[in-house]
Amino acid sequence: MGRPMPELTLTDDEQATLVRWARRAKSSQALAQRCRIVLGCADGKTNREIAEELGIWPQTVGKWRRRFLERRMGGLMDEPRPGAPRKITDEQIEDVVVATLERTPKDATHWSRTSMATESGLSKSTVGRIWKAFGLKPHQVDTFKLSNDPQFIDKVRDVVGLYLDPPESALVLCVDEKSQIQALDRSAPVLPIMPGMPERRTHDYFRNGVTTLFAALDVATGEVIGSIHLRHRATEFKKFLTKLDKHVPADLDIHLICDNYSTHKTDTVRKWLDAHPRFHLHFTPTYSSWLNQVERWFALLTDKQLRRGVYKSLQSLEKDIRSWIQTWNDNPRPFAWTKTADEILERLAAYLERIPGAGH
Template identity: 75%
Template sequence: MGRPKAELVLTDDERETLTRWARRRTSSQALALRCRIVLESAAGATDKDVVARLGIEAHTVSRWRARFVRDRLEGLSDEPRSGAPRKITDEQGEEVIVRTLEATPKDATHWSTRSMAAEVGLSQSAVSRIWRTFGLKPHLVDTFKLSKDPQFIEKVRDVVGLYLAPPEHALVLCVDEKTQIQALDRSAPVLPMMPGMPERRTHDYVRGGVTTLFAALNTATGEVIGQIHPRHRAVEFKKFLARIDKEVPAELDVHLICDNASTHKTAAVQRWLAARPRFHVHFTPTSSSWLNQVERWFALLTTKQIRRGVHKNIQALEKDIRAWIKTWNEDPSPFVWTKSADEILERLAGYLNRINDSGH
């Protein structure tokens, strides 16, 4: 006859919760099945009936019925499984972190997993796990440059204000030049990529000359006005301004975000701007190219077209650049600026505090 089963009686709240869990789309299949087992059993069905209706094994029914009787709703979740005991103590983990942050090996400027493992007596994989857990990457280094512009704060607020709250009836254009773009041809033909083998090219190259790209990025739409010149002087910059003046509708003001290059501030350029009052120039702080969005677009151009491009001469290079700009403008993508001026300045203040505290 077997042992008598404990009576399974549901409260109204339990029945409602089990029904909701069994029908909810986000419930796991395992949890939904356990809920249906309990509901069927509570309705008076025998274990054999539940097995037949749900198409499961008898031991599954008895197991989850008993778990629910013992632990109610909490019993339907998976019990935690015991894993292997920890082999690395908290003290060992702390030693790795402290040494990584506060010391360097005798024969190098930074730690590797191998050198740290030899230092603390752990395996390389253990050191690697500790570093990943705490986001430590001794092999990486970032660079930065602090601006010494006395008007740094005012210029940051001015430029960021244009990004986050552009004026009405106006266009905001990020303007800059990408100079010294080289037309490089490899000394031997490029070998194309094949299964199991990357594209291969010679490490040496033949120079075919240089060119300069003037670009203006529309911060609202992502569209780019581009113009190529062989040289980078104020006269070429003034020609580019004339191109912008021609392409932007006459009823719109034009706000130009530029860096502090001398070509942007010559007397000829200033006279040209003074004769066109709808143009307003906003200069980024010195050593702050990251504030000009067109620099991000230049990075895309370099990555997708220039760096791996093969060009026998300047004409071929300029043709590919113009084609890339045309393709970009067919489906432009603006860069969304999210940081406020206050957030940028607060983060900079954090850097300055860290530098002061470092003792350098």
């Protein structure tokens, strides 16, 4: 039968506080979990039931049940540690976190350590430690773009389905073009790296022309088929499709994942596709290039070869690109796609809930 569990009853104030701490993003994960344990105990659940819900050990549930019964709300805090007593109270820490998340200073768009120190009465170093502990970085900002594609859900399921469950007797290729690749030469020789000093280069440069790389990434093997052209029109895209047709064995269907660029949908391309029925195009939603794995490969090419390259001619740029592709294909590495379509859509839905008016 086991030992009987002592009954745990909450006051209205305790109930409200525990619910608030469990839900607020600014609460530490440990404290939020302890609040959920106590709330579960108050609902009459057993230690085992609560442990299964939260993915923890029943002994952990029993520990915080006892601690709360002995010390009430104070029992949820960590035991005092050896050393000098704390000078900063929990209320002061909470005030800093809440102000950072919910308000902005009167004279700026975001908080700095100085402005928050003035607002809170704490030192700048203390503010910095609080922000670090809660992962807050008011000085940083990132960008995002929401797709307005009416077929967004269907396209996500289509593309992700090809990644996670590719059809038999078929090849799945992620296709796109990287246009406007510039052959840049610096106005003075690059100074090499030295002990205590990074590589240095002049701010200004000379442009020696631009080129376009068409690339197809084999989802299964990571191998890349590339083709370089001076322009990126439908004519060049059709030539690239012809190259793919010759490269891929005739007994395989070819599924191409590409974006909504107009070049991919012209009459010239459509007629070519009609004459080659083994080709099947799958379009990513608008503003959703992250769904196309070849974009990740383009990022590697940029980081490892193009960004710091110095080219005195367009021919030397194109030679280095071809060489880099060959080196990659000597040891190709496919990207592992793990997210299902449902997981992507659920995460997007949760993200939209944080944006006022996004659901309209």
